Amino acid sequence: MIDPALPLGTNGDVVRRDNLSAILGRVHRSGGLSRSALTSATGLNRSTVGALVGELVERGLVTEGEPEPTRQRGRPSPQVLPNPGPVVIAINPELDAVTFALVGLGARVERRWRREVDHPIGPDETVAIIVETLRQLETELVARRILGIGVAVPGIVQADEGLVRWAPHLGWTDVPLAALITRETGIEAHVGNDASLGAVAEHLFGAGRGVDDLVYLNGGASGIGGGVIVAGRPLGGRSGYAGEFGHNRPGSSDPTDRLSTSGALEDEANRSRLLRAAGLTVADEPTLRAELTATASPTVRAELARQRRVLAAAIANAINVLNPAVVLLGGFLAT
Amino acid sequence: MIDPALPLGTNGDVVRRDNLSAILGRVHRSGGLSRSALTSATGLNRSTVGALVGELVERGLVTEGEPEPTRQRGRPSPQVLPNPGPVVIAINPELDAVTFALVGLGARVERRWRREVDHPIGPDETVAIIVETLRQLETELVARRILGIGVAVPGIVQADEGLVRWAPHLGWTDVPLAALITRETGIEAHVGNDASLGAVAEHLFGAGRGVDDLVYLNGGASGIGGGVIVAGRPLGGRSGYAGEFGHNRPGSSDPTDRLSTSGALEDEANRSRLLRAAGLTVADEPTLRAELTATASPTVRAELARQRRVLAAAIANAINVLNPAVVLLGGFLAT
């Protein structure tokens, strides 16, 4: 009883789940691969892989297809493909709209749509929109198997509890979002920080594929969010609040780099400062980008250079502490 | 073959090793606990725990002792104690001395001694000192079972390869230290960064006991080292270089807080600045501490306050990113 969080013992069931998960995970991430590839990738026995794949087929999670024509000798190995049936629903509530996506195994985005909103919406209204949207899709969804709902929230989230602690952008505080959604829809729901989930996505399917230690910084309209992958797993911290790079105060060699009183990264380097410097009021990302690359204005270029310096200092700090293999920038930071 | 670092499959052997390790780890960390406590802590079956403990007894790693008198009903459960026989040798090479310790299971430090050196020593000389010291202890050690050697190096270390990449303090570069030691002594050797290992120690036995997410900062004579525990495991980063807080440049609200050109934490907050402010040239930790607490000099107090601010900014950054449950300070930082 000294340390309840210490690793527990392992028993047979755990092994099976582990191996099923290893197989399914690989199929999901690769979008389909041969059984023999699975055998060598997992280090398991041929017969074991056969049994595991069989179980996944039975459960309707994968299908086996024709072997890919290969120029190799030997008996061809059938492709193990993600079953197109089961889907999850991905939801991203933002200030101006709620975005939905229907995602199948293999990370295939089947559909994607937005529900615009003309005013900031609270949790209840968000859940109502979700319920309504699902109802509209009922005929389509009834034939499918819905595995779950995942919500990416711009704010501080306690993922294991499904709790939105604080989403300043949306004006939410202490919302048990996962529980609310599950109650109204009957579907298992999970909640996460948008930037953390972005980091996971980049790690599994994006630019950080195959890299087990990465830092992901995403510049949104209202701030800078971050996600960290450590040893292939998302960095959560004590209660899942990790990755708040935006509130960091990076040191810079030039005091004039500092414009805000706080000195926090997201106060120094942000989109609205760029817009202001460029003389724009509102602009989507491509427009802003074009303006910034085209301009010859020394003011704009200076502001760009300043933000780059601040950002670089913040990233340098992160690299010192986390030693990631790559640092990925998203949103306006990419610009 | 998409991602070789992904989790492999699990088979029977892994389960057994895992469970033996779970039991031994708990006994080691607690210094001894009852079999029934092990059962509930691991979640394994009574009979399984019995078998596992039996195997560990057979291997000479634990012993079973008299049950502790308890006021409970029921058959008393025997204590599972670390076997005092096997030991590891802990080594910490520093600028002025090499420190050795003989540590048994249960983290009992049996002996500890220093070999002073009057000049900076290279890797070969260090290994020679180790060999010589072991030879002196031969009569004592021959009866014991030496499980391994662990070296805590002040510098950047690639732990999995046993490689010291860069130890500026010692002047070492790219030293395959573990291999050298193993070659000369025939004993399995492991190498790690001193601050990282310090973090692990605090996590398992010290102030961070029972806490799975912590940051440990250690102020030494020549800089600031850091170690991070994430989800109960040391944070390594891509190649084990993580935790270099000392090179971070924290932002501060007051530009006058910045004295060095680099702005790096260990250039701003360090021991020699404190010594200089206090008007001392050399002092051990207690002396310095006494001087600092006793003094009323405004210069000294200002310097203390300044270092505190810089340190606080650095820690705040770390908290934002890592969300640890605790931050531990060691060395002069504690002062």
Add this chain to the structure above:
DNA sequence: GGTGATTTGTTGACATGCCAAACATAAACG
């Protein structure tokens, strides 16, 4: 086109490790 080499799926025997249940043991309670 046929034959052999090669790779991989399939099947059944086997080993291993954990669990569950029945029993044994040792303490506290009344």
Add this chain to the structure above:
DNA sequence: CGTTTATGTTTGGCATGTCAACAAATCACC
């Protein structure tokens, strides 16, 4: 001193992965 309770011990059973032998499917070579 019997009952209750907690826990060690033993036995049998079950799940799971491995191994070896065999079958199937492809390529290479003649």
